[in-house]
Amino acid sequence: EVQLVESGGVVVQPGGSLRLSCAASGFTFDDYAMHWVRQAPGKGLEWVSLITWDGTSTYYADSVKGRFTISRDNNKNSLFLQMSSLRAEDTALYYCAKTYGSSWYYFDYWGPGTLVAVSS
Amino acid sequence: QSALTQPASVSGSPGQSITISCSGTSSDVGAYNYVSWYQRHPGKAPKLMIYDVGNRPSGVSNRFSGSKSGNTASLIISGLQAEDEADYYCSSYSSRSRWVFGGGTKLTVL
Numbered sequence: 001e002v003q004l005v006e007s008g009g010v011v012v013q014p015g016g017s018l019r020l021s022c023a024a025s026g027f028t029f030d031d032y033a034m035h036w037v038r039q040a041p042g043k044g045l046e047w048v049s050l051i052t053w054d055g056t057s058t059y060y061a062d063s064v065k066g067r068f069t070i071s072r073d074n075n076k077n078s079l080f081l082q083m084s085s086l087r088a089e090d091t092a093l094y095y096c097a098k099t100y101g102s103s104w105y106y107f108d109y110w111g112p113g114t115l116v117a118v119s120s
Numbered sequence: 121q122s123a124l125t126q127p128a129s130v131s132g133s134p135g136q137s138i139t140i141s142c143s144g145t146s147s148d149v150g151a152y153n154y155v156s157w158y159q160r161h162p163g164k165a166p167k168l169m170i171y172d173v174g175n176r177p178s179g180v181s182n183r184f185s186g187s188k189s190g191n192t193a194s195l196i197i198s199g200l201q202a203e204d205e206a207d208y209y210c211s212s213y214s215s216r217s218r219w220v221f222g223g224g225t226k227l228t229v230l
Contacts, residue, residue: 044223059217105154110165
């Protein structure tokens, strides 16, 4: 059974940093690209970032580019999101999501999410 | 404000059919056939229901179908059932290796 479990979400002050983790199991982790998607309170889903299966290519939403860094450790079946210069608008539930088959375009399994709150 | 525009809510009676629209632009929905739809029940993770505009992953009921015309994609649910009551989100690949989502539509089964 595919399982994704995010962790690392906390309350952090504006301008602070945070590292989110996503532990993956139930599938061959290094066969798949992975995404981070977030949802702010009362808002819709927002794509954040993508990393290829081998970590050699990464992509970011304009809203986080230059502040967030996605990475992965295939030996530990783990995905990460290093977040810095955090802003109030980064407050959201952050999901890691597995890509569907060989396609980067779809998300077939999601974790339950980890909550990041940026507040002074 | 989400990049793709969906109605906030739709409703229908059991057995009826409903359509949820997803309006984008010529840079996303109109440019690519990488449109997908996700169902999310309260407190649960989103579930992929439709990909490539109109394809269903294994295990998804054939009551769910999708289509696209120009910059607008649609999710059609036929033979509405109580278990279909959920939030539905559309998504599209966009130019410059980005992905965009709709704001979500709350489906109520009357």
